Amino acid sequence: MAELNINERQAGDVTVLDMSGKITIGEGSVALRTAIRRLLEEGKKRILLNLAGVGYIDSSGIGELVSSYTAINKEGGQLKLLNLTQKLQDLLTITKLLTVFDVYESEAEALNSFK
């Protein structure tokens, strides 16, 4: 089984990536990077990462979230986060990244925020 599974779906003009597994150095981080690059190449710039199934992330994975955020912003798009686990929320708090990312607990609210 892959370290990180990513399922893509479209909700209006927002692309939702449902993720489960680990975003850690190596396979997990690369899978996220590849998915974001492909979406940008396809012109999909409004992206919601559903992290409900991501139970573990390391500094490499957090670096990849930051890299995704800046790459999408640079293209004039938006990246938002949905359903953080408590552990991930704690990591984003201590790294002060919660002040950077737009984070939601409700998918409907997250999707509305793109409008």
Next chain:
Amino acid sequence: MTVETTELSLPSRIDTVATAAAAVAEFVGRSGISDDAAFGIDMAVREAVTNAVLHGNRQDEEKTVDIILKSSPDAVEISVHDQGPGFNPEVVPDPTVQENILKTSGRGIFFMRNFMDEVDWSIRPGGGTTVRMLKRR
């Protein structure tokens, strides 16, 4: 409780991070430490081994990452040794200051210090760097 020690010697590859984390998780599980402490140890070990593989040994598979795990009634102590030239942890920038928040790297040592009670580095006379990390019970 007696003192238990385990030693591992692993190749300088990215997949060593997961191998080391699994071995440490098993060791820590036997030591009876709390789940929260075990989570912190797991985070810190992954970061220490990542640094040893990437920055210390620069993924040179001729070089190994050597790990010593010790469990005592008071604490769990983990040492990770690489064969790199060493570095000064005091000059590593703080990733939480405004100008560094959006950097894509540089959070590993911050996590190690955040999740462990003691973290220190030493450069061995024969070469290589050892990071020693301690988590009290």
